[in-house]
Amino acid sequence: MLYAILCYDSEAVTTAMSAEEDGALMDRLLAVQEKLAKRGKLGPVARLMPTNTASTLRKGPQTLVLDGPFAETKEQLLGFYVVDCETQEEAVGVASELAKAGTHGTGTYEIRPLMMFKPNAALT
Amino acid sequence: MKDAAWIDAALTAARPQAVGALLRYFRNLDTAEEAFQEACLRALKNWPEKGLPRDPAAWLIFVGRNAALDDARRRSKQQALPSDDLISDLEDAETAIAEGMDSGQYRDDVLRLLFICCHPELPANQQIALALRIVSGLSVKEIARAFLITETAMEQRITRAKKRIAEANVPYEAPDARERTQRLTTVAAMIYLLFNEGYSASGGTVHVRVPLCEEAIRLARLLLALFPAEREIMGLTALVLLQHARTPARLDANNAIVLLQDQDRSLWNKDMIAEGIELVKKALAARQPGPYQVQAAIAAVHADAARAEDTDWAEIDQLYAVLQGLQPSPVVSLNRAVAVAKLHGPDAALAMIEPLGEQLTTYFHFYGVKGALLKQLGRVDDAREAFDRALALANTAAEADHIKMQIEQLPKRGKASAA
Numbered sequence: 001m002l003y004a005i006l007c008y009d010s011e012a013v014t015t016a017m018s019a020e021e022d023g024a025l026m027d028r029l030l031a032v033q034e035k036l037a038k039r040g041k042l043g044p045v046a047r048l049m050p051t052n053t054a055s056t057l058r059k060g061p062q063t064l065v066l067d068g069p070f071a072e073t074k075e076q077l078l079g080f081y082v083v084d085c086e087t088q089e090e091a092v093g094v095a096s097e098l099a100k101a102g103t104h105g106t107g108t109y110e111i112r113p114l115m116m117f118k119p120n121a122a123l124t
Numbered sequence: 125m126k127d128a129a130w131i132d133a134a135l136t137a138a139r140p141q142a143v144g145a146l147l148r149y150f151r152n153l154d155t156a157e158e159a160f161q162e163a164c165l166r167a168l169k170n171w172p173e174k175g176l177p178r179d180p181a182a183w184l185i186f187v188g189r190n191a192a193l194d195d196a197r198r199r200s201k202q203q204a205l206p207s208d209d210l211i212s213d214l215e216d217a218e219t220a221i222a223e224g225m226d227s228g229q230y231r232d233d234v235l236r237l238l239f240i241c242c243h244p245e246l247p248a249n250q251q252i253a254l255a256l257r258i259v260s261g262l263s264v265k266e267i268a269r270a271f272l273i274t275e276t277a278m279e280q281r282i283t284r285a286k287k288r289i290a291e292a293n294v295p296y297e298a299p300d301a302r303e304r305t306q307r308l309t310t311v312a313a314m315i316y317l318l319f320n321e322g323y324s325a326s327g328g329t330v331h332v333r334v335p336l337c338e339e340a341i342r343l344a345r346l347l348l349a350l351f352p353a354e355r356e357i358m359g360l361t362a363l364v365l366l367q368h369a370r371t372p373a374r375l376d377a378n379n380a381i382v383l384l385q386d387q388d389r390s391l392w393n394k395d396m397i398a399e400g401i402e403l404v405k406k407a408l409a410a411r412q413p414g415p416y417q418v419q420a421a422i423a424a425v426h427a428d429a430a431r432a433e434d435t436d437w438a439e440i441d442q443l444y445a446v447l448q449g450l451q452p453s454p455v456v457s458l459n460r461a462v463a464v465a466k467l468h469g470p471d472a473a474l475a476m477i478e479p480l481g482e483q484l485t486t487y488f489h490f491y492g493v494k495g496a497l498l499k500q501l502g503r504v505d506d507a508r509e510a511f512d513r514a515l516a517l518a519n520t521a522a523e524a525d526h527i528k529m530q531i532e533q534l535p536k537r538g539k540a541s542a543a
Contacts, residue, residue: 012137013130015345018338019393052348052361053402067406068352074179106130106176 002043002114003083003091005098008075009107011050028101036083036094043082044119051076075108088113131171135164138181139261140346144233145185146192151296153240153286155192157258162195163188181230231350232298238343239307240294242314250285252318257282260339270322270336308351312360312416315343319364323371324519332375337368358407359417365400366423369393381526385432397427415451418443437466454483458490461497470500488517495530504534 017025036042051069058064069076081098085091088111095109142163146156163184177183241255253271256262262270268278299307322336344361351357373387382388404420422443429435444460457480465473474497477490484490495510511531518524 010134010137011349012346013133016133016137016342049399049402050345052345052352052358053399053406055406066353067358068349106134 001085001087002117003085003088004112004114005081005083005091005095006077006110006112007079007081007098007107008110009078010074011076011078013106014078015050025102029098032097032101033081041084041094043084043117045079045081047079048077075106082114082117130176131168134171134176134180135167135184136261138184140234140237140259141181141230142184142188143258144230144237145181146188147237147240148233148296149189150192153258153289159188159192160184162191166191232304234346234350235299235304235307235311236294236296238311238314238347240289242310243289243292243294244310245288245292246285248317250281250288251314252321253278253281254285254289255314255318255343256336256339259343262339266335270333308347308354308357311347312357315340315347316360316364316416318343319367323367332371334371337364337371340364341368355407355410355412356414356416358403359414359420362400362403362407362420363416363423365396365403366420366427369396369400369427375522379522380529381522384426387432389430389432392427400424401427413446413450415447418447418450422447435466437463441467454480455487455489458484458487458493462493465497465500470497473497474501486517488514488519488523491517492527492530495527499530499534508534 014022033042033045054067054069056066056068056070058066081094083091083094085094091111095111099107099109139160143156143160146159147153150156150159166187167180167184171177237259238255241258242251246254249271253267256267256270257264264279264282265275267282268275271278273281319337319340322333322338322340324332341361341364344357344364348354348357348361369392370384370387372393373389373391374382376382400420401424404417404424407417408421422440425436425439425443441460441463444456444463447456448460458477461473461476464476474494477494477497480490481494491510491514495507495514498504498507498510508531511527511534515524515527515531518527
């Protein structure tokens with residue numbers, strides 16, 4: 001079964017990190033990713049740009065395009081992983097490995113089974 | 125990150141909202157700061173055990189407000205409020221205040237806090253110092269180090285600034301739309317000033333002060349998160365990101381200035397550039413260009429060129445023409461001349477900057493550019509004269525060294541004239 005691991009955290013906190021802290025964090029996460037990739041469990045991985053760069057399109061009789069993220073929340077969606085796991089527990093285990101590599105006190109991972117997955121073209 | 129580090133990061137991130145709200149309650153900067161300080165102390169005790177509250181800013185506002193009220197009551201020997209540990213445990217109370225603080229309230233609180241720091245009666249250096257102290261929460265010591273003055277002098281500067289503000293009577297009512305726009309403009313100017321102070325230090329031996337730049341970026345992002353539809357704030361954020369992205373390449377191993385055309389572009393921060401370009405494209409799409417957006421667009425054209433020789437100088441020239449229309453200034457014309465030199469040669473550029481001489485008699489970069497153009501034209505003596513003037517006006521050691529290097533590169537005078 002494929003699962004998405006959605007990463008949420010307070011953008012105000014993550015953008016307050018220094019370049020060194022951010023680099024070190026990314027290196028630690030990369031190490032976890034490499035382990036997963038070797039076991040053939042890792043699908044697409046994405047890190048999103050800050051929500052300042054977002055546009056929001058509201059559907060309705062007239063579509064409306066707004067600046068900024070779709071909702072004002074305490075934590076923002078920062079990125080996601082797609083992983084191949086036997087059970088949801090295993091996927092939660094992967095998320096907790098990522099959480100440990102992150103080692104900072106805030107943030108949330110949401111683990112959701114995928115209903116449909118179409119990798120389409122391999123983008124680089 | 126260790127416990128202390130993430131709590132620190134969370135406190136820093138929540139600070140503008142929390143101090144802003146506490147200021148609205150108490151209408152006194154010192155009381156608001158003390159209340160926030162007290163709330164932070166309690167957070168340091170409380171959070172490591174209980175974890176981060178869902179809304180750290182709301183928690184800090186609630187606890188800080190109670191601590192200050194409690195303190196006031198104790199002083200007037202009235203009955204104290206229940207212990208703060210008790211109150212802060214109550215999830216309901218925290219939720220209530222979080223719901224009471226809608227995002228519009230936060231927006232105006234943070235804007236007011238920033239706006240107070242750039243009161244028109246304060247000179248620029250006091251504005252920046254105050255913002256760093258109150259909004260960013262840097263210690264007086266850190267700020268003093270950034271400005272290369274003593275801690276005592278900085279303490280005095282901040283105290284003077286606070287006194288002026290207390291006398292200035294800033295209104296606490298929610299601003300109307302026009303007032304809000306004015307405040308935003310003033311605050312944006314202060315953030316840009318802060319960035320420039322870090323980007324090109326106005327004195328001393330250090331040429332680039334990264335923490336000031338990073339703080340300016342953080343404040344710009346904060347402002348944009350609160351006002352996501354403001355094109356100029358989007359432009360400002362893009363501008364500071366794009367400029368700061370080049371920092372690793374701006375000085376060499378000996379701290380000497382490396383000109384844009386000679387920089388190792390592989391050292392530029394690609395993530396910041398990508399974010400900056402994304403923001404500037406988004407801003408300009410609304411077709412309400414302003415000075416920050418156009419300056420960001422110019423920075424984006426530079427950032428977009430893989431090699432210096434790939435730079436689209438015609439585009440840069442056009443953007444400077446737009447900027448001249450929006451914000452006529454001799455400095456903008458001087459910058460445009462650099463693009464003109466690339467497009468039409470040093471003669472055309474020199475003709476363009478000659479008339480600026482009167483207005484820019486004390487501007488380091490005017491003589492730097494003039495000298496470089498004269499050098500290209502082989503007018504060695506005139507170039508030397510311009511560089512000498514630049515040297516006398518240099519603000520930092522790195523600027524002075526750069527000009528000395530330019531002078532050394534000039535062809536030596538013939539023996540006859542040297543004798």
